Amino acid sequence: MLWKYNYHCPNCDHQLTNNNQIHFKVETEANESTHLYLSAVPGEYGYNSKDNLTLTNGDRIKFFCPSCNSNLQSKSHSEFIEVNMKVKEGILFEVFFSPVYGEQITYVMMEDELVKYHDDFFGEIEL
Ligand SMILES: [Zn+2]
Secondary structure, three states, rough: OOOHOOOEEEOOEEEEEEEEEEEEEEEEEOOOOEEEEEEEOOOOOOOEOOOOOOOOOOEEEEEEEOOOOOOOOOOOOOOOOEEHHHHHHOEEEEEEEEOEEEOOOOOEEEEEEEEEEEHHHHHHOOO
């Protein structure tokens, strides 16, 4: 049951997850600013928004925390957006995903290496 895990802002620790969706503030290449909801279930891609966004594959989206407004672009891996995933109290994983629309790829930092994140990810590691 991966979707019980909660995603948090790395800067202010605000919980981004609600109803299996991860809430972000975003800015599109067309400078549209809106709220975007991504599935918190790994491997499930696509988005929801209250606005009719015109996203095409290859668009680079800027992601911001809806609470502290910080840019969520990763400082260590600038080609990715970085959020924290809390799997249980005191256990945090850094999760990285591409801000490019259509690039369906997510990584988790494990012992200083980026590991591809997939459905049974946590079935293979000891927590
Ligand atoms: Zn924040």
